[in-house]
Amino acid sequence: MVVEASSGVLQGFYTPLFSDIADKLAIHDADINWLEATQLLLSAIVLPVLARLGDMFGHRKVLIGSLIVTALASYALAFSTSFPVFLIAWAIQGFYVVWLPMNVSIIHSRARNLPNGAALTRRGAGIIVVALQAGAILGALAGGQLGVMAPLWVTLLVPAVLVTIALVVVIFKVPDPGVRGGGSIDTRGTMVLTLALLAITGGLSLLRYNGINAWVVAMVAIGAALLWLFIKVEQRSDDPLIDISMVRRPEPWPVFLTSALFGVSVLGAQGPLSTFARTDPAEVGYGLGLDSANASYLIGAYVVSLLIGAAVFSKASTVWTPRLVLIGASALVAGGYLSLIPLHHNFVQVLACMMVAGAGSGALVAALPAAAAAAAPAQHTGIATGLTNTTKTIGGSFASSAFAIALASGVTATASGEESTAGSLSGYMTVWAICGVTAIVAMVVLFTVPKVAFQANDPSRAEGDGLPAASAVPDAVALSSDAALPSAAAEQEDKS
Structure with a gap:
């Protein structure tokens, strides 16, 4: 809080x-x-x-x-x-x-x-x-x-x-709840997303100075294309x-x-x-x-x-x-x-x-x-x-x-x-x-x-993702006090 x-x-x-x-x-x-x-x-x-x-x-x-x-x-x-x-x-x-x-x-x-x-x-x-x-x-x-x-x-x-x-x-x-998902950072996806957002925002910023022109349209279009590429990159990534x-x-x-x-x-x-x-x-x-x-x-x-x-x-x-x-x-x-x-x-x-x-x-x-x-x-x-x-x-x-x-x-x-x-x-x-x-x-x-x-909650989601179902989670991740959250x-x- x-x-x-x-x-x-x-x-x-x-x-x-x-x-x-x-x-x-x-x-x-x-x-x-x-x-x-x-x-x-x-x-x-x-x-x-x-x-x-x-x-x-x-x-x-x-x-x-x-x-x-x-x-x-x-x-x-x-x-x-x-x-x-x-x-x-x-x-x-x-x-x-x-x-x-x-x-x-x-x-x-x-x-x-x-x-x-x-x-x-x-x-x-x-x-x-x-x-x-x-x-x-x-x-x-x-x-x-x-x-x-x-x-x-x-x-x-x-x-x-x-x-x-x-x-x-x-x-x-604040205690550490102890839940970890593992995996790695998707560097390639991060770079594509960053370039996409920068292109679109940069294109919008140019509107103030010159109105709608070829540069504005081009930058926004590039940003949109990069967003499409980002989706494709994420779909092929093992750890998106x-x-x-x-x-x-x-x-x-x-x-x-x-x-x-x-x-x-x-x-x-x-x-x-x-x-x-x-x-x-x-x-x-x-x-x-x-x-x-x-x-x-x-x-x-x-x-x-x-x-x-x-x-x-x-x-x-x-x-x-x-x-x-x-x-x-x-x-x-x-x-x-x-x-x-x-x-x-x-x-x-x-x-x-x-x-x-x-x-x-x-x-x-x-x-x-x-x-x-x-x-x-x-x-x-x-x-x-x-x-x-x-x-x-x-x-x-x-x-x-x-x-x-x-x-x-x-x-x-x-x-x-x-x-x-x-x-x-x-x-x-x-x-x-x-x-x-x-x-x-x-x-x-x-x-x-x-x-x-x-x-x-859907317990099957947890089991299907390789994690224990909610009822099987160890006591270490249970709520430690009633002050943190209201009781069930x-x-x-x-x-x-």
Whole structure:
């Protein structure tokens, strides 16, 4: 919980400060999206590798390593004074993306030998996601308040200190569940995937400077071809980075596609939300004109709605199937963002729309990794849960690049006639429309999932993969305390 609370702080703390960071680095508001795009791109590249390393050598070891890297990058952010240095440190900080899948994998490994292990994993995922969202709330509020009270570099030190504390807690308090999958790293597949993502993101970045041209089309086409090649390489690999046969199963592939579509809004749209709230309507005719302190209340309320969605996910999935919960959550995301198109003129309207979208987003954040873990072979839970974050970050990275282009197009002049550094209103509407439409597509995709998916562990999967069935796992990987996860009896009580 401490790790996910720290992750939440990282995800919430900087958001009210984006306009201040843009001023410090002397960049356009739209360029904030390139920070997000770069971090998400690196996250998408390293996450499958780290997830594979977690399955091979232990999820706890990978968790500790990623905490160290994230802490160092967070300290670098506080002392960076140029955009390139800040951009590099911001990208490297994205190693925190592996924390949630590693934590879910640790929970799953410790719950496998208990009755209703899949339900316990879902419930455990809900608990740590609540901690994540609580951290994001506190982070957003603290970041906004400190932003008007202290120098920016002092304010930016706070997340670095919290990540350091989380590292100490994991080292001394989190036991190793002892589950290993063996295998090796698919270097060839990693290189092809990296080149594919770089080509597509690079092509999108060129749109801002020259519009659609032959270079843009060529780079995106090369990226798409490399993604096709990546799939072929993985199919022929004895130890693939991503098990394509697993991805193609009827239960997990809609989850992974939903994660990619969900990443568009939950990751790509956070920068635009902050900069819209900070935009002064007296200068450009739109925006809320909030300072960092007041913007933190809007962002904090949004994250509260994520927390509520995450908290009710486990209960809702015992009343309805997890599949229906995923569909309903996607509908809330779609409704919230599409409502912003006509309702963005004051604080109350934006708050109401974002809380609707946030409730659905919170449920999806908790549901998707747990659904992937329940649908995956026992020795690939790290890869499966990691792949939900990988696809989510890929979706967020591409969306952030597209949003940066949209916000920079049609920039409005200020009241004094000078060119504004604010994003354009048409750009913000484009952002909200894309977020809503992708959520609707996710709903359609989820209707293809079998109705009884993700509801129980399948012991035969473990046996077929060369691992003992859940009931035969040694006591060493059993849950060591009731504090870590609710008991099976409690879960049965909830169902009754």
